Amino acid sequence: MTLKTPAPTPASSKARPHLHQHSHETQAFGQLVKLPIALGEQVCSGSVDLLNQLLADTMTLRDLYKKHHWQVSGPTFNALHLLYDKHFDEQVLLVDLIAERIQLLGGITLAMGADVGEVTMIPRPPRGREEVPVQLSRLLEAHELIILATRSVATAAAESGDLGTNDLLAGTVLRTNELQVWFLSEHLVAMPLVKAT
Ligand SMILES: [Fe+2]
Numbered sequence: 001m002t003l004k005t006p007a008p009t010p011a012s013s014k015a016r017p018h019l020h021q022h023s024h025e026t027q028a029f030g031q032l033v034k035l036p037i038a039l040g041e042q043v044c045s046g047s048v049d050l051l052n053q054l055l056a057d058t059m060t061l062r063d064l065y066k067k068h069h070w071q072v073s074g075p076t077f078n079a080l081h082l083l084y085d086k087h088f089d090e091q092v093l094l095v096d097l098i099a100e101r102i103q104l105l106g107g108i109t110l111a112m113g114a115d116v117g118e119v120t121m122i123p124r125p126p127r128g129r130e131e132v133p134v135q136l137s138r139l140l141e142a143h144e145l146i147i148l149a150t151r152s153v154a155t156a157a158a159e160s161g162d163l164g165t166n167d168l169l170a171g172t173v174l175r176t177n178e179l180q181v182w183f184l185s186e187h188l189v190a191m192p193l194v195k196a197t
Contacts (some may be wrong), residue, residue, distance in 0.1 A: 032106045036108075039105075045158045048107030050153040051165065053172070055098045056110050056119040057149065061142045062091035063113075063127065068139065071129040076187065080132065087180050094173055102170055123144055136188045143181045150174045 027033055042113035065088035073082045099109040110116055117124070122142045123140050130138070 020040060025057070027108055029108045029110075030145070031108070034106045035104060037104070037164075039162060041106075043162055044105040046160060047153075047157055047162045047165045048102050048105050050156065051098055051102045051105070051108070051151075052110050053119065054097065054146070054149055054169075055102065055141070056100060056116045056154060057122055057146050058091060058095050058120045058173075059110075060120040061117045061139070061146060062095055063087060063093060064122070064139060066144060067125065069134045072134050072135065073129065073133065076132060080135075080187065083183060090176055090180065094176060097168060097172060101165060105162075105165070117125070133188060135147070136184055139184055142190070143177050147174065147177050150177065159170075192194070 032041060032048065034044060037044075060066055065084050069081055069084035069088060072084065099111075102109045110119060122145060125138060150169050151175050153175065154166050157163070157169065159163035
């Protein structure tokens with residue numbers, strides 16, 4: 001007598017992941033879907049546009065810090081390697097705060113690197129390694145561009161009644177960037193190491 005092998009059970013269609021799905025966007029970039037936060041559509045839309053520019057620049061600065069964290073070399077390697085990573089972590093936080101402000105204002109955030117690269121005002125660095133003073137001045141120039149924009153967007157937000165955006169920018173984004181500028185700048189002075197001049 002031969003044993004009959006049971007027929008294989010067909011995989012349950014419920015358990016199988018449905019891959020390769022495509023559909024239309026539920027909200028186009030640039031389109032506003034207002035939430036009930038007692039702010040006019042014009043106000044929200046104006047803040048969203050300005051914040052997306054600031055987001056693109058902040059994401060670029062964040063990535064510049066990681067590039068320099070990996071590529072730094074020389075006698076100050078350890079100090080800068082650690083400092084760059086600390087600043088990177090702080091910029092990651094700012095990126096999330098700015099992006100989520102855009103979403104709660106009813107907008108859509110820029111998100112992907114290719115899109116950010118098209119929008120940012122910060123000059124693109126070379127792929128290769130650069131000397132420490134070049135890394136530092138590149139970072140300082142990026143910070144100054146962001147600080148200038150942050151003050152101007154914070155002022156515009158206050159004038160239009162968007163106090164939440166004003167608070168985020170003046171209270172967190174601006175002060176974080178200013179503090180990071182101080183820490184970087186003190187590495188870019190010609191201080192003698194052994195003998196006073
Ligand atoms: Fe690391």
